[in-house]
Amino acid sequence: xxxxxxxxRVADEVIRAVLQTxxxxxxxxxxxxxxxxxxxxxxxxxxxGGLLLWGIDEMLTYHYLVAEAFRVRPADEMPxxxxxxxxxxxxxxxxxxxxxxxRTPVSEAAKGLLTTLQALGLELPVSGLSGLRRWFAEQDxxxxxxxxxxxxxxxxxxMTNAVFDDAERARWDAGITPxxxxxxxxxxxxxxxxWPAAAAAMRGMGYGVADDLSGGSVSEGRRFLLxxxxxxxxxxxxxxxxxxxAFTDGGxxxxxxxxxxxxxxxxxxxxxxxxxAMMIGARRAANPALGDAGDMTGRADxxxxxxxxxxxxxxxxxxxxxxxxxxxxxxxxxRKFGNLxxxxxxxxxxxxxxxxxxxxxxxxxxxxTFIPQHAxxxxxxxxIYKWRHSRxxxxxxxxxxxxxxxxxGWPVTPKTIERDVRLLLRDNYLNFIAPR
Ligand code: RAT
Ligand code: ZN
Numbered sequence: 001x002x003x004x005x006x007x008x009r010v011a012d013e014v015i016r017a018v019l020q021t022x023x024x025x026x027x028x029x030x031x032x033x034x035x036x037x038x039x040x041x042x043x044x045x046x047x048x049g050g051l052l053l054w055g056i057d058e059m060l061t062y063h064y065l066v067a068e069a070f071r072v073r074p075a076d077e078m079p080x081x082x083x084x085x086x087x088x089x090x091x092x093x094x095x096x097x098x099x100x101x102x103r104t105p106v107s108e109a110a111k112g113l114l115t116t117l118q119a120l121g122l123e124l125p126v127s128g129l130s131g132l133r134r135w136f137a138e139q140d141x142x143x144x145x146x147x148x149x150x151x152x153x154x155x156x157x158x159m160t161n162a163v164f165d166d167a168e169r170a171r172w173d174a175g176i177t178p179x180x181x182x183x184x185x186x187x188x189x190x191x192x193x194x195w196p197a198a199a200a201a202m203r204g205m206g207y208g209v210a211d212d213l214s215g216g217s218v219s220e221g222r223r224f225l226l227x228x229x230x231x232x233x234x235x236x237x238x239x240x241x242x243x244x245x246a247f248t249d250g251g252x253x254x255x256x257x258x259x260x261x262x263x264x265x266x267x268x269x270x271x272x273x274x275x276x277a278m279m280i281g282a283r284r285a286a287n288p289a290l291g292d293a294g295d296m297t298g299r300a301d302x303x304x305x306x307x308x309x310x311x312x313x314x315x316x317x318x319x320x321x322x323x324x325x326x327x328x329x330x331x332x333x334x335r336k337f338g339n340l341x342x343x344x345x346x347x348x349x350x351x352x353x354x355x356x357x358x359x360x361x362x363x364x365x366x367x368x369t370f371i372p373q374h375a376x377x378x379x380x381x382x383x384i385y386k387w388r389h390s391r392x393x394x395x396x397x398x399x400x401x402x403x404x405x406x407x408x409g410w411p412v413t414p415k416t417i418e419r420d421v422r423l424l425l426r427d428n429y430l431n432f433i434a435p436r
Pocket of ligand 2: 160
């Protein structure tokens with residue numbers, strides 16, 4: 001088992017390790033069943049505001065696919081308002097017709113639906129969606145979560161818990177039963193993106209914060225974060241940030257979001273002993289009529305990241321960036337700062353060609369000290385395709401590197417491969433959220 005491998009056996013060993021190692025997924029938008037599900041199922045009727053999305057109609061109306069459907073039938077043929085007024089099932093039928101009937105589903109997100117159905121052992125719906133709709137309606141969501149996790153080989157996943165979202169907060173207030181398959185992540189975009197709006201919301205929840213950060217704002221803001229992080233048992237705090245995100249020193253005179261970050265958010269993370277995740281490069285609502293599908297990518301300034309990592313050595317930062325052009329400098333930044341952990345090929349980067357390029361560059365610059373991927377699934381079933389598509393790519397990149405090593409005479413054993421793959425798929429994350 002622990003003999004050095006001949007070069008001819010390396011690729012098989014790597015693929016085995018990458019497929020067999022259970023992943024801990026550090027960024028998804030999947031919720032446990034206590035948050036309710038809008039999908040009618042074997043265990044009960046639809047809960048219209050429920051947050052756990054799953055099933056064929058949710059998969060087809062994923063915003064990645066909605067954007068693609070509007071390329072096939074643009075707004076002059078299917079006005080945005082008309083589409084949004086349709087029932088979920090009619091929207092799904094429309095997307096199905098555009099992307100699977102009138103066109104061939106070769107895009108990453110379209111193929112992903114097929115990968116998922118195939119992995120679940122379902123017939124591909126060449127003759128329509130009704131059979132699939134019946135099958136999903138017969139599932140009990142709680143058992144179905146287990147099934148998806150087993151097929152995707154996932155140990156645990158994080159939710160994205162947007163505390164400034166009234167609908168989500170109402171669910172917490174109504175009472176959530178802990179579910180060991182999920183960890184919470186306290187998501188706080190408005191604090192950094194729009195301080196006055198965040199302050200108004202916090203005041204509404206009984207915290208004494210002012211629009212201009214005066215008076216007791218700093219201690220009250222921290223109290224808000226500590227209360228909610230404690231209540232959710234959040235494993236880290238997070239925000240998605242625009243390409244224009246900047247940080248110099250967080251001092252007086254700097255934008256309020258930057259000051260709040262330095263004076264409220266990062267001290268709270270230190271008190272809690274948890275990292276802060278920055279997802280940088282999403283320009284919201286480039287086309288607002290498209291809803292979630294209308295966001296754009298943009299190149300950001302890496303100096304914000306290096307300034308932050310340098311100024312706050314007592315904090316730990318997960319960082320992912322959305323623009324392909326930022327990837328190299330982000331790797332270089334991670335070489336400078338031990339408190340920076342790069343993660344995932346985010347959103348528009350989660351395509352095989354880019355995952356391969358980015359993962360190879362990361363291995364070359366950072367060895368095994370990064371987190372190669374997260375699913376970012378919004379619909380439970382997508383966990384399957386996101387990981388089925390990424391795993392072979394990660395394995396391919398690693399295998400080529402080990403083969404090169406064998407060429408130098410360095411012994412590469414199954415144990416070394418297993419250790420490295422565990423680091424990449426779970427331990428780097430676990431060690432970063434709870435350092436020894
Ligand atoms: O990937 C996505 O689905 C995006 O819409 C966002 O959720 C993004 O990942 C985010 O977390 O802001
Ligand atoms: Zn996300």
